[in-house]
Amino acid sequence: MDFDLSEEQRLLKESIDGLLTDSYDFDARKKYQKEKGGWSKAVWGKLAEQGLLGLPFAEDDGGFGAGAVETMIVMEALGKALVLEPYLATVVIGGGFLRHGGSAEQKAAHIPGIIDGSKTFAFAQLEKNSRYDLGDVATTAKKKGAGWVIDGEKFVVLNGENADTLIVTARTKGAQRDKTGIGVFIVPANAKGVTRKGYPTQDGLHAADITFTGVEVGADAAIGDPENGLPLIERVVDEARTAMCAEAVGAMDESLKSTVEYLKTRKQFGVPIGSFQTLQHRAADMFVALEQARSMSMFATMAADFDSAKERATAVAAAKVQIGKSGKFIGQQSIQLHGGIGMTQEAKIGHYFKRLTMIENTFGDTDYHLRRVTDAGGLV
């Protein structure tokens, strides 16, 4: 049992923290937000230069063969700096599908573009009525010759507006909510029949609603078994949830830091407001919530090595519950303790709150995951 980072992991943490300290203060973030697509190509390039976009890929595929802990380190740092660039959508999710389900040809065709920063990905999964159920898929992929024709609508596709490549879930067989008969397809974003309607999201990222109308792809577009893709989807989404837990811990950590700083400097009644016990205890409760969240983020991360798929999934669901609760508490209390200034667009603190709120509602909210843990029979 060991909770310390290895020497290499410590260096990784220093390197990403250093990069973001230099290039990602809040003013810089505002600038990046105004760039085309809503994030900075230059920063993406730097992440590529430092090898961060290649971390989780096997050395044979040009990556570094890093594991879940390394992703946690990176995501936590990205969370602290409220990074806009599509690491989650591209490296964690897009990369996850390729790593766990991709053929040698698919890996060779797509991984190098991720690693060198030239290509980004988006995961087109959410549908109008699917909510958090990954197995609820109305979009269809029908066989045509050796290839497939995809029809359907996907919503709130993170980085969907900018991505070069889409990973699309589509039904190849059965009824809308059947657990089998779901495929995962690689679709070029500029394929004929793909229509994207992009928009900014509440937390300053960008997403798109995407319509697929008779989109034709080849046989090589299917990742894994096109009739039984749900286990792969669940695995990759669990990794995404785990990564978001770490991102949330970074955001919570920084929220608490800024709030404590504010309590020390803001004066009312002639004294720093941090001298009032009611505010001190609120901050102490935020610390408790943060440490509990950090513990569960680590738990989900280390669960990646569990043998049982069910235990892995339950661990991730439990972590998502804790992160959802802690994130809501820390987010809301950060605003409260900042008072009026916390209500402004100009203050950074509100942006953490917004990102934490959106994380809670991505890939299953607190209630959804609580039900998953419940249905699995709990943790004790």
Added chain:
Amino acid sequence: MDLAFSKEEIAFREEVRAFFRDNVPPETRRKMVEGRHLSKDEMVAWWRILNKKGWGVSHWPKEYGGTGWTSVQHYIFNEELQMHPAPAPLAFGVSMVGPVIYTFGNEKQKQQYLPRIASVDDWWCQGFSEPGSGSDLASLKTKAERKGDKYIINGQKTWTTLAQHADMIFCLCRTDTNAKKQMGISFIVFDMKSKGVTVRPIETIDGGREVNEVFFDDVEVPIENLIGEENKGWDYAKFLLGNERTGIARVGVSKERLRRIKDLASKVEQNGKPVIEDQGFREKLAACEIELKALELTQLRVVADEGKHGKGKPNPASSVLKIKGSEIQQTTTELLMEVIGPFAAPYDVHGDDGSNETMDWTAQIAPSYFNNRKVSIYGGSNEIQRNIITKAVLGL
């Protein structure tokens, strides 16, 4: 980073588990599972079994009978003990006064007291709190005046846990009334049978007798019963309170109670089916289990940190343990209340010795719920814990 215990640690866990299985008297275990109080004889009998095995004072230095275990081994031992469940070694002797004596006491005191703590020939109690000194402990007023080769002790202690069983007390007494409040306190130990010591029971909210008032009326104590230096008692008290940082989360206790909740909830019916099948109840249970898992991980982080970097500088996460641990313990007793519903009501009468072996097990659930309100109050209330986080961690 690695969650898994090593092969040696897993083997150790099996060894500990098997020992408890084969050696904890079944009656003792049953009473603990059912939330009953144990008699003095039952506790002492078990602790002597534990001590005979060499595990009675496991965290003490080897020269005084300790085991030399790693921090992970201590963690495993405590967790298994709590989950079995079996009574933990008497904290007042083993975790509190023992370490103060072997750290600050003289050779004679070590030889006189330590073996008798380990063998439970002396039952110790703690004389810290006073009627006017709870969270503000340093304001305590009990006086020890030097007269020749004796201290004359006058005053009153309160909330003295199981003082009715005690042979010895360690006491914070004011020896210098002119010094700043923390500076004039001494750490003095003495025999509870001394003339002038009166123990008066306090009946707790659940009808139990765990705590007492203890009065000192011109109690004469030899000056060699002073531990360490005169007027340095506050330092020893702080050392004592900071000693057992990881045990206070009581994760094993809550795990054991969750198992009991599940067991009872599968037996008690509602709408023709067991309570455990009620979705709302199951979700509450799962929510509690998630909180507990987070706490367990937080505790493991602290344990691993101590194992690697020593106990010198506490991991900031350790401040979380008392707050969350007590909240979760309380939640588990609330869930038990929910399971038992209207059958929580019947009340039974307690025996004079503080044991309460009567009636059906359902009678213990409400008392246990009431009694567990104490866990967020004792050992530094949760509000004091928040003060500690505020100052020591957040720097406010």
